[in-house]
Amino acid sequence: MAETDKRAVNNNFRQATILVVEDNQDHWTLIKAALQESLPEVSVVWVASAEEASTYLENCVANEQPLPKLMLLDLYLPEAEPAWQLLRTVKTPNSRFIRMPVVAFSYSTNREDISELYTFGGTSYITKPSDYNQWLLYFETMRSYWWETVTLPSERY
Numbered sequence: 001m002a003e004t005d006k007r008a009v010n011n012n013f014r015q016a017t018i019l020v021v022e023d024n025q026d027h028w029t030l031i032k033a034a035l036q037e038s039l040p041e042v043s044v045v046w047v048a049s050a051e052e053a054s055t056y057l058e059n060c061v062a063n064e065q066p067l068p069k070l071m072l073l074d075l076y077l078p079e080a081e082p083a084w085q086l087l088r089t090v091k092t093p094n095s096r097f098i099r100m101p102v103v104a105f106s107y108s109t110n111r112e113d114i115s116e117l118y119t120f121g122g123t124s125y126i127t128k129p130s131d132y133n134q135w136l137l138y139f140e141t142m143r144s145y146w147w148e149t150v151t152l153p154s155e156r157y
Helices: 003-013 025-038 050-062 080-090 111-119 132-147
Strands: 017-021 043-047 070-074 102-106 124-127
Touching (some): 017 025, 025 043, 025 132, 043 050, 070 080, 080 102
Parallel strands (some): 017 043, 070 102, 102 124
16 A cells, blocks of 8 residues: 555544444444444444434534544434434535535435435435344445545544
8 A cells, every 4th residue: 555545544543433323222232343343443422313413513513622534324313304404404515514424324225215315415325234244244344445445534624
């Protein structure tokens, strides 16, 4: 790997946090374990609602703390509207959070959900894995793409 490529990867890991917005405790337990195994260098923050996610992001700004490098957003918390509202707020033009990638996940394979996600500025959509090994594979792939391939925005937006 070229030296400049290594620096980009290292910057992705620098003060890296993933914000996970997931209302289901059992899903969170699987996600947390798989993330810790796949991305041990990355801090993971869990919130159970869109309101908690908004508060966390606003507190990062108010306290001049680095923003998450990535948000994982469950589309049904347990209803969809709070997640859609959070996504619209984060991706509103001039939002301090607009460059933060938002990866949505859900058991839904509804084409309308997927289309709306991209319309509102979501970065990608995955169907929730159903067991730990599938979560682990997903996060290993995520590590390769989001942390080792692309260059993420700086931690201060």
